[in-house]
Amino acid sequence: MHCRHLRTRGFIRKSFGDKSMKVEKLKPSEQLCKVMSRIYDSGLTTVSGGNLSLKDEYDNIWVTPSGGDKGRYQPEDMLKIGRDGKIQGTRKPSVETGIHRSILADRPEFKGVVHAHPSGLVAISLLRQLPETMLFPQVANEVRNVRLAAYGCPGSEELRANVAKEFKDNPTTNTAILENHGAFVASEKGLSHAFGIFKDLDFSIRVQAKAHSFWGKGPNLISKEQLERYNRALRPALGTFKQGEISEKERELRALMCDFCSRAYQRKLFTQNIGVISARLEGENFLITESDSDNAELTASEIVKVCGSTAEEGKTPSKSVLLHKRIYETNPDIHAIIMAAPENAMVFAVTDREYDLKTIPECYIVLREDIAKFPFGSTIEKQEELADYFKRKSPVAIVKNDCYICTGENLFNAFDRLEVVEFSAEAVMNANLLKGQIKSITEQQVHEIKVKFGIV
Ligand SMILES: [Zn+2]
Structure with a gap:
């Protein structure tokens, strides 16, 4: 039911x-x-x-x-x-x-x-x-x-x-x-x-x-050459292993991933096709959604276990699986990754406007540091650079004309970041419609937030 x-x-x-x-x-x-x-x-x-x-x-x-x-x-x-x-x-x-x-x-x-x-x-x-x-x-x-x-x-x-x-x-x-x-x-x-x-x-x-x-002008577009390169690199080759008995921990993590996936869909952060969730299981092994999973009603069977360079037999992990693998290997504190393209936040991914955190304190409290933008195709061509980026304090990255990558110490944390990214972006879009000039909080006020919330 x-x-x-x-x-x-x-x-x-x-x-x-x-x-x-x-x-x-x-x-x-x-x-x-x-x-x-x-x-x-x-x-x-x-x-x-x-x-x-x-x-x-x-x-x-x-x-x-x-x-x-x-x-x-x-x-x-x-x-x-x-x-x-x-x-x-x-x-x-x-x-x-x-x-x-x-x-x-x-x-x-x-x-x-x-x-x-x-x-x-x-x-x-x-x-x-x-x-x-x-x-x-x-x-x-x-x-x-x-x-x-x-x-x-x-x-x-x-x-x-x-x-x-x-x-x-x-x-x-x-x-x-x-x-x-x-x-x-x-x-x-x-x-x-x-x-x-x-x-x-x-x-x-x-x-x-x-x-x-x-x-004030049309968005940046993907070139034909960029798209061809992206499509050519679509399918990462991983070996396979036979899934044995599923531990209680893995069962619970799969259920939690389904819950966050369904929330992301209902809150319009994911579409049926766009949106990927992964979570670290133990060591460098992790779970990730399948490449053609139905985000509207993700089931535990549409989640793939990845161990080393092998994936669960009979399933195809998201095409971004090697990026997730690299991020988990490079960052022991990251336990969850969500990739999504929410409507308001994506405006920053298709224009040259920077995602400015100096709007509301919550941005600094949850997102911590300014969000860097990576070129289109980075999920495939710049995996090492992206994984290193998360080593610093910034937990969120933008990939132009593609998505946001939100990392966290657990699924809740990564999901919270995705929601804050989208809600704040929507507020900025509404401020723009009100035709006013956004007044940023000052460096001194940012410093005060960072000290109070232990971000420095
Ligand atoms: Zn009609």
């Missing part, structure tokens, strides 16, 4: 399928419910907006119903459209069913399609522009040949034809922005993957917008 999901605003919510089961393994109707509730819970749609579809192994198409409460769908509300076009179900299919069917028919490689109206994607659709995709590697790698579909009334044949045309005429396209409306994203890997792309693109646009407002 998903106890933490059961009671929400007075309603009893049903859980969809077994939590230990990946979304793609659930029944089609359960997948639609699960992904729609993630879209709603992430604030990416209103209760009435958005629709989803997926194609099952028999080429049936499953769609969400028209109207209703998107935050409260049940599997029995979903509709199945057979290959003969017959619709089974008790509800009326979504008004955009025609668009979903056209995309899935014209591009048979796709297995899942997501449509909704989150604020970042709608903003770009109001400007009738294409989003910048070279801001973060996940978006640059996943959003392919994004197109702008001409305006049409929702549910109309005109809109169906306009969106279908972009997917049909452009065989590499997996994303279309709809003028003055929102976006459609399709994936070969399934509905959950399409949602991951959709969410990360919306996130990227919101960071871009904040960077513009804060810096």
Whole structure:
């Protein structure tokens, strides 16, 4: 049972399928419910907006119903459209069913399609522009040949034809922005993957917008060459070992990692795909999340044990595993590492503005020293330099156009740092919107904090 999901605003919510089961393994109707509730819970749609579809192994198409409460769908509300076009179900299919069917028919490689109206994607659709995709590697790698579909009334044949045309005429396209409306994203890997792309693109646009407002110009982007180098180095080769009996300590640490991962997701510090947690087990052995772990509902089985140069058999650790290994080897006092890309803090990672700690005392108390910025690709190309950096007093680093690396003496400590990083960044963004001049605390006041909290 998903106890933490059961009671929400007075309603009893049903859980969809077994939590230990990946979304793609659930029944089609359960997948639609699960992904729609993630879209709603992430604030990416209103209760009435958005629709989803997926194609099952028999080429049936499953769609969400028209109207209703998107935050409260049940599997029995979903509709199945057979290959003969017959619709089974008790509800009326979504008004955009025609668009979903056209995309899935014209591009048979796709297995899942997501449509909704989150604020970042709608903003770009109001400007009738294409989003910048070279801001973060996940978006640059996943959003392919994004197109702008001409305006049409929702549910109309005109809109169906306009969106279908972009997917049909452009065989590499997996994303279309709809003028003055929102976006459609399709994936070969399934509905959950399409949602991951959709969410990360919306996130990227919101960071871009904040960077513009804060810096007065567009964000720094990744070059094609940088992305190619990053992708080439993606998969570190580790040997494997067979996992034996799990100690009580390891079991508890895995459970704690799951708890912090789920909190990071709920508090929008992680997305489904972006965010890595690791924790030292004993000596230089540590636990780290899998490369394709589902951060929304991480389970203990999606955590990989790393011992020396070997990883638990049958699992692929996060691509940043060698950096974590290096940090633990170099810094005996570090027992936990969290890598994340929270929305407000990432503004400092895509602009030349420094993350200034002289805003509130909490920054110095929790983050201790100024946060240095490392070039994009450092998680792979500058592991030694990063590990040495943490040897000094600074527990947090920024990697441009990529992430924050927060270290700590335990998971709570690293998580606290991540939250302080994001909350303070959000306060700075709000101060910027208030159009005032931020007044920093003085060196003398910083010194006073450091003495009182034993930071010197
Ligand atoms: Zn719509």
